[in-house]
Amino acid sequence: MNVYDFTVTTADGKEQPLDAYQGKVMLIVNTASKCGFTPQYTGLQELQKKFSEKGFTVLGFPCNQFGHQEPGTNEEIQEFCKMTYDVTFPVFGKIDVNGSEAHPLYKYLKQAVPGILNSEAIKWNFTKFLVDQKGKVVQRYAPQTTPDSIADDIEKLIGSNA
Structure with a gap:
């Protein structure tokens, strides 16, 4: 099993299989418009601009x-x-992202890579x-990890496929 086995819903209600992103490095993020971390949209967009032509995309999932x-x-x-942004x-x-x-x-995602103390919950x-x-x-x-601090990890993954 991997991320490509899932289908998500676009903002306009259409089903989108994630295998459409096969071969790309992805950063999957649960987002919010009225959060102290909302300015991270700027950094996420910068990652998108910097790496999209090298086979990378951010995928945002709003959550209330x-x-x-x-x-x-x-x-x-x-x-x-x-x-x-x-x-x-x-x-x-x-x-x-949590609950039933x-x-x-x-x-x-939570089972694949648990958080601190093996907690699966998104904090x-x-x-x-x-x-x-x-x-x-x-x-x-x-959440407090800034997008720019992830750039090296993205670069390494992209480079490992070059």
């Missing part, structure tokens, strides 16, 4: 489970990301999962 910091509709979230990477439909309603992708917005070109989850980053 942490302090109700993503209250908007999918349409409002898309507009916020585009207008405020000029986001060009895919931001999918709003999902749950957690999206199957997130259940898989807050902007938890990040780095996935290699074969769909294997290789690293989990805490």
Whole structure:
């Protein structure tokens, strides 16, 4: 099993199999528009610009489970990301990342790379999962880990396929 076995829903309600990203390095992030970490959208977009032509993409998954910091509709979230941060990477439909309603992708990510003390739970917005070109989850980053500090890890994965 790997990330390519999952299908997610786009912001406009269409099913999107993740095998569409096969061969790419991915950074999968649960996002929110009204969080102290929301300015990380800038860094995520910079990673997208820097590495997209080398086979990399950020995948954003809005989530309203942490302090109700993503209250908007999918349409409002898309507009916020585009207008405020000029986001060009895919931001999918709003999902749950914890609990019984957690999206199957997130259940898989949390099991593949547990957090501190082997806790599977996502602790807050902007938890990040780095996935290699074969769909294997290789690293989990805490919300406070800035996107620019992940650039070397992305570069190494991209380089390992060059």
